[in-house]
Amino acid sequence: MTPHSDVLVIGGGNAALCAALTARQAGATVTVLEHAPRECRGGNSRHTRNFRCAHDAPTDVLTDAYPEEEFLADLNRVTKGEGDPVLSRLLITRSTGCPAWMKQFGARFQSSLRGTLHLGRTNVFFLGGGKALMNTYYAAAERAGVRVEYDAEVIGLDIADGTFQSAQVRMGDRTQTVTARAVVIAAGGYEANIEWLREAWGDAADNFIIRGTPFNTGTLLRLMLDAGAEPIGDPTQCHAVAVDARAPRFDGGIVTRLDSVPFGIVVNKDGVRFYDEGEDAWPKRYAIWGRLVAAQPDQIAFSVVDAKVTGSFMPSVFPPVVAGTIHELAAKLELPADTLETAVATFNQAVRPGTFDRATLDDCRTEGLTPPKSHWAQRIDTPPFWGYPLRPGITFTYLGLKVDDAARVVMADGRMAANIYAAGEIMAGNILRQGYIAGIGMTIGTVFGRIAGEGASQHVGG
């Protein structure tokens, strides 16, 4: 490969490609280093489906209006206002122009009037999902003359006084030094690095399932922090949901999620309940269940429902464990039968009469039970009984690199890096210190990928 390009982009997901396409359009020569092989390219973006987008009037892909103020309020609600206010505002303002920008490269969207999910007002859905979008971007990058290297793992960075000089890149069995006049780091988080997760979670991390790519090992984040970049975000936090324990260790994506939790009870491996399964609407609560399960012995839990509600939730990819009695279900799930029977009996006795309605916070609740079940509490008494094993499924990590409003990396001494930009999950912590709202990850990747691409190309042009 050529020893020199104007802009080096490290990473191969949404933010990386948005940066590469932007820099190339501005006239820079661009090289993209993707750690994954071609067929696994795209980082966690391959598992995404939509992005959140402010707009003042209906468009071909968005209904109604989603004003910037409302978007900001939604964001601040989940982050408790901890995100950088300037960057949050910038994100939302720049989200507006994204669909049109994306379309010039051939990106396609679902029509807003059809589909399973009813987020057509706030979120734009990629036709075919994130991997289809990544295919489109890679094809556009190829047409535009962006050089893409697959199986190219960055293992070292030469940074002197806040200035990027070169990257050490392992490609197959050889290691090369790749120089560039500016670098965009869009290499994701470290959720696939179990060793790193153990620092915050201890041995429990060994039982975590990684919902996304195994290539998000956090090497670039570590290299940058070692080179004196300023960290941002809580290293002890990650976004984790409860997934089916039978999910693949990596890359299980969307299909391993389980939506049965609010319709039954959840017990740990001792057959004991530990949290209010009906606390709030599932989309608002599913992201706390990863941490709840992680706190249980052996990081495992079991969702138990009866025949009355089996049609109430989205089908799951793994078949339920089915039994005619709670005793038999306990045996099949390898739970102590007496404690599970006690848990179900105690729960059933505490259920008060109500009118079940899965679409609202209904009045079906328990009384005198600890922990309570606040909604959708119905007696578990109608066979067959279904059980699903649950494990914590890590979506992403929050620790990242602090950046300014040009996506430039801030060094720990307070100075700005001269030619180092960051985009995507690796800097999402500037905006998202906790929580998540659907589609915000892809918005951050697209907006800050473009800003980083603009900054890097301006740097090399000037």
Added chain:
Amino acid sequence: MSGASVLDRGEFVMTVCNSCRYCEQYCPVFPAMERRTSFAAGDLAYLANLCHNCGECLYACQYAPPHEFGINVPKTLAEIRVRSYESYCWPGALGAAFRHHSVSTALGLVAVFAAVLLGAGWVAHGEGLWRATAGDFYSVVPHDVMVGLFGSVGAFVLLAFGVGLRRFWREVHSDSVPPSPTAARRALGDLLTMRHLHTTGVDCTSGVETRRPWRRWFHHCTFYGFMLCFASTSVAAIYDGVFGWIAPYGYASLPVVLGTVGGLGLLVGPVGLLAVRRTRDPELGDAGQTGMDESFIVLLLVTSATGIALLLLRNQPAMGTLLMVHLGAVLALFVTLPYGKFVHGLYRTAALLKYASESEAEE
């Protein structure tokens, strides 16, 4: 894979798809899948025959190989599709033919039929076969023999189609309500435009990053070419049976014009389809079906090529020989219609009708 494991695989693939649903706006396979929570043989046969075997959902799939789920919807549905052809086929014993076709069996069949016809012609006419009367086909093969032979083959083929379709329909359409005229119109429109190869407004992928209209256009040439040839034969039958106008007809006559245009379509279409197959991603299909696919395309091609040659040379001494070869090709095409790729059109039509009917009920 055995029949049972193909269906097990199909059930797993559709279960993964049903909990993902990212592909739901690509084509009817996915909305139809979402209307179901379990995937029995009939459901899978329906979904398989709705699939037009483009590549969008494979290239978009986060669970495609090398993912351990190994999801490849176009390939899995292709495997189920050929299984459905076999299981609805009548008489059932001939179902084995779907997996044993090849271009050589197709050409062999043409050769055998042509040889038998030439032999019969030799017995009937001796040396006269090589000196056929200008343009008079019936001097070579008597009118009643032609009508008797193709009439009986045609009747058998229609019977086989009818039984197969009835078996398919019974399995996929369990409720007794027949589709409405609106649903039928919608299905017909989908069929005639091949709408689902360009549902989203642009053509579907035919490789990971390529969108080309050629497969659809060559299929149109083939389909409409076939229909025009069929129309030509039907008009000729009316001329003959109703008006007593005996072939050959003039170059400007309706049967000849329809047959010529149709024949050209049947030349361009199959050649194009064979060419497109060379550049298609092999991951999209079931390699075991190459023989079935290509033998049908080649039979169409041989039929149209010999038919056009016959038209051009009908006043030449070679007419007798050419006629026998052409009739041999037509016969080979016809007897294999119910046991080859042609049936995809029947089951596709029925599946589109079912889909239109279901969608209407949902709306």
